Amino acid sequence: MSHGLIQDARFWRFLFVLDEDLAAEARRGGCRHCGSVLHSARYPRKPRGVSRRVLGAEYERRRSFCCSRAGCRRRVTPPSVRFLGRRVYLSAVVVLVTASSQGLKGERRGRLRDTFGVSDRTLKRWRRWWREEFPVTPLWRGARGRFIQLPDLAQLPASLLQRFEAASPADQLVALLRFLAPLSTVFEHAQ
Numbered sequence: 001m002s003h004g005l006i007q008d009a010r011f012w013r014f015l016f017v018l019d020e021d022l023a024a025e026a027r028r029g030g031c032r033h034c035g036s037v038l039h040s041a042r043y044p045r046k047p048r049g050v051s052r053r054v055l056g057a058e059y060e061r062r063r064s065f066c067c068s069r070a071g072c073r074r075r076v077t078p079p080s081v082r083f084l085g086r087r088v089y090l091s092a093v094v095v096l097v098t099a100s101s102q103g104l105k106g107e108r109r110g111r112l113r114d115t116f117g118v119s120d121r122t123l124k125r126w127r128r129w130w131r132e133e134f135p136v137t138p139l140w141r142g143a144r145g146r147f148i149q150l151p152d153l154a155q156l157p158a159s160l161l162q163r164f165e166a167a168s169p170a171d172q173l174v175a176l177l178r179f180l181a182p183l184s185t186v187f188e189h190a191q
């Protein structure tokens with residue numbers, strides 16, 4: 001588990017580029033209800049856990065679109081490998097901090113918490129989400145059949161991360177973030 005990755009501006013830049021592709025694809029599809037052109041209607045974001053200097057200004061906005069036709073104006077928020085809905089922590093931080101906190105106790109867990117400014121309460125909530133809510137999401141219900149060996153649900157997300165074969169820990173994390181990207185829009189509208 002590499003925390004160095006989280007401090008690497010190139011990693012965040014790469015995720016931003018992936019998100020731009022996802023957004024362009026969503027925009028090309030037009031409004032799902034009336035087919036009209038979509039206009040930009042980005043959400044402001046103030047992500048926590050990683051410094052602004054590392055993230056860059058691109059992380060202060062999440063792409064979203066609004067139908068251009070008066071009387072429709074429906075919103076389309078593309079999937080994202082960076083943001084998990086309206087959560088203030090970035091997806092990569094939620095995954096890495098939850099995964100690396102598993103099995104850690106006392107001082108080491110305290111250090112992890114301090115590094116990312118994640119409170120025990122938040123960490124507990126993330127763990128509960130992985131244990132209780134993630135397994136019942138349509139994403140997981142639809143995808144679990146694709147795994148030859150199911151990840152241990154009690155050890156999510158570390159067990160899920162290990163199911164993605166990749167050349168490096170960074171690639172493995174990106175593969176998981178791509179997998180989770182559809183979830184990022186569910187929370188955006190639900191909260």
Ligand SMILES: [Zn+2]
Pocket residue numbers: 031032033034035036067068069072073074
């Ligand atoms: Zn429309």
